[in-house]
Amino acid sequence: MKDDVTDYWGNIWGIKSLEFYTNDVKVNYMVMPRSKGKGRKENDTVREFTDKSRKRLAFVANNTDVVFRYMTTLTYPAEWSNDGALVKKHLNTFLTWMRKKNKGCEYLWFLEFQKRGAPHFHVLTDARLNYRDVAVEWFRIVGSGSGDHLKAGTRTEQLRSHRGGANYAVKYAQKMKQKIVPKEYENVGRFWGNSKGVRPVAVKTEDMGGMGKDDLIEMFGFWEYQPELIKFPMGTLYNVAGYYPQIMGME
Numbered sequence: 001m002k003d004d005v006t007d008y009w010g011n012i013w014g015i016k017s018l019e020f021y022t023n024d025v026k027v028n029y030m031v032m033p034r035s036k037g038k039g040r041k042e043n044d045t046v047r048e049f050t051d052k053s054r055k056r057l058a059f060v061a062n063n064t065d066v067v068f069r070y071m072t073t074l075t076y077p078a079e080w081s082n083d084g085a086l087v088k089k090h091l092n093t094f095l096t097w098m099r100k101k102n103k104g105c106e107y108l109w110f111l112e113f114q115k116r117g118a119p120h121f122h123v124l125t126d127a128r129l130n131y132r133d134v135a136v137e138w139f140r141i142v143g144s145g146s147g148d149h150l151k152a153g154t155r156t157e158q159l160r161s162h163r164g165g166a167n168y169a170v171k172y173a174q175k176m177k178q179k180i181v182p183k184e185y186e187n188v189g190r191f192w193g194n195s196k197g198v199r200p201v202a203v204k205t206e207d208m209g210g211m212g213k214d215d216l217i218e219m220f221g222f223w224e225y226q227p228e229l230i231k232f233p234m235g236t237l238y239n240v241a242g243y244y245p246q247i248m249g250m251e
Contacts, residue, residue: 008232014210019202020244021063025237026202030210049179049191057110057192059236061169063200066106068124068165072156074138075120077149084187087119093141095123099195102127106197108165110172111190117182122172124165131156203241206248219247 013030074094081087091109099105105127113119131154139150146153159165172192181188208216213233220226223240240247 009213012213012233014212015208015216016210017208018206018247020204020206020241021059021200021202022065023062023239023241024059025240025247026059027216027233027235027237029233029235048181049176053191054173055236058170058173058238060194060198060200061108061166061173062238064108064166064194064198065201066108066126066198067162068108068126068159068169070125070128070156070158071165071168072123072125072129072134073120073154074123075114075153076118076142077144077146077153079144080118080142082117082182082185084119084185084189088187088189090141091121094138097137097141098123098125098129101133102129106195108169108192108194108198110169110192111188112179113182113185117185119185122168124169128158129156204244219249222246 011032013032016028016030019026019028074091095107095109098107102125105125107126108124110122111119112122134156135150135154138154142149142153144150144153159168161167179191217226217230220229220237220240222243223229223237225234225238228234229237244250
């Protein structure tokens with residue numbers, strides 16, 4: 001009896017182009033059209049940090065030109081809302097205040113859940129935020145009325161290394177710890193987001209003219225994850241952009 005092996009390359013016609021970013025390479029495939037109705041429905045609700053979302057976050061963190069040197073943590077007092085829509089409203093109000101207070105500030109934020117079930121946020125920034133200002137503003141936004149929360153509800157710290165923020169974001173994307181949504185928590189929404197300036201921009205784009213699967217696999221024969229590429233048409237090839245001359249046959 002033969003093994004039932006899924007042909008993940010079955011709907012790929014060819015490779016349209018390669019986009020080279022700071023660290024990664026994106027592959028744009030020529031794909032057969034899909035039938036309608038297979039995407040997420042409008043009334044679907046987010047209940048987990050999906051693999052697709054994790055991969056997008058890892059790509060953004062690994063290829064943005066923004067250097068995140070600081071991290072701010074925002075937590076809730078002893079009592080908090082389990083309505084994710086209200087929690088995100090609190091976050092958006094804080095981010096709006098932060099942008100006005102620090103003109104040109106770029107940021108990347110993540111949602112997590114503490115052991116007690118309370119949501120909390122980490123906000124990576126390229127600008128230093130004043131601890132006292134942050135504490136007072138977050139205290140005001142959530143309306144806790146707790147002196148203990150005013151003192152300990154926020155934290156700001158400078159990251160040790162040049163790549164510290166990006167590395168933290170990539171690790172966040174890879175681990176599911178503190179990503180499990182409590183049963184009573186509703187309207188989760190997005191697990192992460194960023195300012196416009198954080199979006200990666202391709203350094204080079206090469207037209208591959210519909211190149212075939214085998215040629216693409218051969219081009220990345222040196223890559224440690226090539227066995228995975230053989231099995232599956234990976235959209236992002238991690239940490240290979242620096243091999244541009246070798247990939248494009250210039251060596």
